[in-house]
Amino acid sequence: MRVKKMNSQVPQGYQQTEAGVIPDDWEVVKMADIASFFKGKGISKKDISDDGIECIRYGELYTKYDEKIQNIASKTNLPIDQLFLSKKNDILIPASGETAIDLATASCVLKDNVALGGDINIIRSMQNGIYLSYYLNTVARNRIAKLAQGVSVIHLYSSHLKTLSISLPSKPEQQKIADILTIWDKVIEKQSALITQKQQLKNGLMQQLFSQQVRFKADGSDFPDWKEEKLGEIGKISMCKRILKKETNETKGVPFYKIGTFGKKTNAFISKELYEQYVEKYSFPKKGDILISAAGTIGRIVIYDGNPGYFQDSNIVWIDNNEDVILNSFLAYCYTRVNWQTENTTIPRLYNNILREVKIPLPLKLEQAKIANLLTLADDEISKLEQELNALKSQKKGLMQKLLTGQIRVTIN
Known part of the structure; x- marks a missing residue:
């Protein structure tokens, strides 16, 4: 990819638009011009089951999913004629929440026939859904939040989202940007999984130490009972x-x-x-x-x-x-x-x-110290991995902003 430096003035090869400064070969469109809008159908907590049709409830958009939804966490046995089913590439945005900025949360479903619950705005487009999801979560997030209405409960309607102006590169460039950010997501997921594994190992070690299945010795001799x-x-x-x-x-x-x-x-x-x-x-x-x-x-x-x-x-x-x-x-x-x-x-x-x-x-003070020191080593390792994870997330965030505004251009083969 090649990088163009951005000055306080609009640089050559770029244009000032209502969606911000973007490359000359990108276009600005209204969401209504590139997408159809739908609303999910209600799936309550009691409708969740161990088997049946995969489903997504609006609250899960906050707690379980990020820009891409591949593995579905829930299922329902509701009759299919009572459900709204996804098409691969659909973009989901919550329709209600506690704060406006929370509503500005977009996720792209990568599977057909997933039941989509009520209070979910569904955006169906021929553009790259993963690219749009990243874009809406980053470049357009504050503008989406300003579209929301309400006091105690905030609402975001499809009529609001239709008015949103976004910038679009060509479809091949959308795909390349989505691919690059997906690679970063995989690295972050791998780091998160490693942290989870280390936490589980530490918890297992703690269980063994505090149940006295594993004991330290003092100069080769057993410590007394606790x-x-x-x-x-x-x-x-x-x-x-x-x-x-x-x-x-x-x-x-x-x-x-x-x-x-x-x-x-x-x-x-x-x-x-x-x-x-x-x-x-x-x-x-x-x-x-x-x-x-x-x-x-x-x-x-x-x-x-x-x-x-x-x-x-x-x-x-x-x-x-x-x-x-x-x-x-x-x-x-x-x-x-x-x-x-x-x-x-x-x-x-x-x-x-x-x-x-x-x-x-x-236990005796010496054994306390040995136990605490060992667990502290495990915590220090986890803390280091968490710092690395935060650095990866920060780097991805900076790269994402530049890719999605065209400050960094990708090479299309």
């Missing part, structure tokens, strides 16, 4: 001092993590003065302490890294344990194996009295 202790006997359940809403702001200061931003990027801050005052006077985690979510998704853990940050009281707690008894590195892996129990309330919550009763295995 004890079992309640968390309340290992250390004190602690939490930060309560922060009032009026004491927070959205722009500057020390990060304040609420349960919704626990382990993520925060959207709230407190003053440095308040932070230093509360750290000095009240409970505060030490570097390496294991923070636990006691509300929302129960039992999520974050290892406190020692950087300035404050944590929502009662919703985020930790055990103030003595590392001469139990290492934090070992305790973190223990937490991942706990089946956390909650009070039977409207909102699930992990109360202190329940947390105190949770039982934790307690």
